[in-house]
Amino acid sequence: MNLTLKVWRQKHANDRGTIETYDAKSIPVEASFLEMLDIVNEQIVQGGGEPIHFDHDCREGICGMCSLTINGVPHSKEKGITTCQVHMRKFKDGDTIWIEPFRGKAFPVVRDLVVDRSAFDRIVSAGGYISVRTGSAEDANSLPIAKDRADSSFDAAACIGCGACVAACKNASAMLFVGAKAAHLNLLPQGQPEKDKRVLAMVRQMDSEGFGNCTNHYECEAVCPKQISADVISKLNRDYAVASTKEAFK
């Protein structure tokens, strides 16, 4: 199949950047989206040009590294998948495809389609952990956890930290990510002792990184490759209200 690509090209972080047009010719219909970019890059390199830089790693939808906004939607309009799981059979011959980086002030472009998502790492470092001695896992039956609670925690823990939520949000808010990372621990008994401290620290780090505020558009939920529910945002709001009230009066 033959396609027209409109790709964001930016030489370095301080470059203005622009959309450039490429013809992607003779792309096999069974190729994945990233394989299509690999083929285009080969053609660019053969022509003496600079290949299109983009992030990728596992290419099986679990690492959270790939990060393209395809036709205005992070990870494309297909539900519940990452960019590496998008296949060319979902497009038609002759289509024009817009490929842009994940946008957000807290996700500065490094080059072309590669963005720096280390703000997420700093939020997790602020409180997305449990301070306990590690060692051999204790017997599962010694700490009973209700099934629905374990399920909710597991749903939140499915977050791969790809940043699609920020990229899709009109305000570049990281509430779905922070909500998932906080809920995953806050829902479990092991997370209880540090719950308030964790919520306050993670939200403050999120604010200081320059992410926007949630305006309840639920665009994040719609694009999340792990289909994490905006329930985690609701829970984060509630946990923050409780934690900050306790902090003020305790």
Place this chain on the structure above:
Amino acid sequence: MFFEDLDPISLQNRGVVLNESGMNLLCQALCRFWQSSIGKKLIVAVTGIVLVGFLIAHVSGNMLIFAGREAMNDYAYFLHHFLHGAGIWIFRVVLVVAFVLHIVATIALTKQNRSAKVESYQNEATNVASKSSRMMIWSGLTVLAFVVFHIFHFTVRVDPELAGMKEPSGRHDVWGMIILGFQKPLVVLFYFVGISLLCSHLSHGIASIFQTLGWRSRKSSEAINKLGLTLSVVVWLGFLSIPLAASVVGFGVDEIEMPVTDVADIADIAEDNR
């Protein structure tokens, strides 16, 4: 133990009068709350509840217009005189505080949101966000302009013709004032635009209150969205039924009984208002 005794928080916990550093700690906590993203959103949600509550009360009271002049004017008289006239002022102060906090917090949040998305997509796409949800700041600011107009129109009564309308007993003829107030097509048009945008604002705002306060879940989201939509449609129909009845249908037009507005009357009213 010694240090614990001197700790302002532990003093406060034991009922000792707050010293300066204790107050400072509380102020710091409040400042931190205000400065945080979720803190401001919680303020928007709580003040939103106050404002939605007011709107429901306001639209319910307004329906008395259809019960006739006597019922409406009795209601207006009650509002101005309950708790010996102090009630309405308590009510007004609470409303103004909620209104100002709601606006200041949302403007601050919007400014942060704009700066968080410096570069937008060349090929923009929206998946699920409704039009209403995406124009909240604009519908909100138009409602602000509308509220200012509405207060000058019916509360301050800058139009001497409306201000001069009184019953023979000397009470304000609120019923007549409303019917007469809606005889100007431009006024009705502005009310239509203002109320419609208010209800667009509510259709997203009411459901958002639940999400921001942490009361929404996947299970309840559909019911909450329906509640928000239903309430906003009811408020829209309720408020607009009055200008439309008075201007299009001609409700009450024959009974306006143009009041005798001489200079002395207007002076009296001005004195009352003062």
